[in-house]
Amino acid sequence: MKQMKTLLIMFSLSISGCAFSQSDWIMKPYVVVNDSLYENVKHPVFIMDSTLYIRTAEGVVLTFPSRDVNYISKRCIYDRITPQEQNRLSRSVATGSYLSIAGISGGIALIVNNLNQLAYLKANSYYYYAYSPVGLIFGVACIIPSSIAIYHFIQRKRQMKMIVESKGLRFIS
Amino acid sequence: MKKIILLFIFFVHFSSFGQATQDSQMVYPPFITYKNGMSYAVSKPIIICDSMCYYINRFNKKVYAEPISKIEGFSNKNDVRWMTYDKLQQIGSTPVKGYFWGIITIYPTGLGIFIMSDITKRKHIQKITRSRNNAI
Numbered sequence: 001m002k003q004m005k006t007l008l009i010m011f012s013l014s015i016s017g018c019a020f021s022q023s024d025w026i027m028k029p030y031v032v033v034n035d036s037l038y039e040n041v042k043h044p045v046f047i048m049d050s051t052l053y054i055r056t057a058e059g060v061v062l063t064f065p066s067r068d069v070n071y072i073s074k075r076c077i078y079d080r081i082t083p084q085e086q087n088r089l090s091r092s093v094a095t096g097s098y099l100s101i102a103g104i105s106g107g108i109a110l111i112v113n114n115l116n117q118l119a120y121l122k123a124n125s126y127y128y129y130a131y132s133p134v135g136l137i138f139g140v141a142c143i144i145p146s147s148i149a150i151y152h153f154i155q156r157k158r159q160m161k162m163i164v165e166s167k168g169l170r171f172i173s
Numbered sequence: 174m175k176k177i178i179l180l181f182i183f184f185v186h187f188s189s190f191g192q193a194t195q196d197s198q199m200v201y202p203p204f205i206t207y208k209n210g211m212s213y214a215v216s217k218p219i220i221i222c223d224s225m226c227y228y229i230n231r232f233n234k235k236v237y238a239e240p241i242s243k244i245e246g247f248s249n250k251n252d253v254r255w256m257t258y259d260k261l262q263q264i265g266s267t268p269v270k271g272y273f274w275g276i277i278t279i280y281p282t283g284l285g286i287f288i289m290s291d292i293t294k295r296k297h298i299q300k301i302t303r304s305r306n307n308a309i
Contacts, residue, residue, distance in 0.1 A: 090257075
């Protein structure tokens, strides 16, 4: 029975490994436009107003009409910005960023506090029944949405920068 | 005597600063750079809409509208926003709210500083929109 279990695990692992090697998840993000390959593109990759925006490894922003796009690899995780969603690009992010960072800090504090409590209760096994993972759950619940929000803010900033650069403007350091 | 000397130095410094032309001054970010090499300090944000670039000069507080073809670029520490014409009109015509919460939450959390920052930027966009509408 044990051998059968091991065999099954090995079989499923080999299948998943084979599938992974066949897919383009193993390769760095790339796009194919007009049968030309653009390798190692940076995130974000997005389509807006029937135009594909990509940033090459050298940091140059390129745009292509979406009808010329042959393939976008899975690791590009491309975003399609609809006309309704275009307005979100111009929103301020200062307050949202503050709240997200506060959410992450609060979540970390809750988790640390809960883990300290757990360590204390483990040391005093008599009180072990008193442990409640509510703090841990709340901490994770605070961190995950805040992290997603920050990720979206960063992506929005990058998208905005790419749109500006695609118009022939540049950012001078 | 010491006070008089200090006062003298202050006046000399102040008058020399006033004599300096704006072009010769060092421009600190955020700034905008034209293709002819001129740089101007600007207030955040800079708006790009319909192949035009709108900004507020930080020194004279006037709104300027320039075609993108004349602009070379912007400083890295900047807030450049591309927006649709509809969005620009929407921000320009909507009253700015949030001063109350901005002031209330300044202490002790500091959140108010960020709210006020957003409100200031929004006021600037409103000023740009009004100026644009008046020009049309």
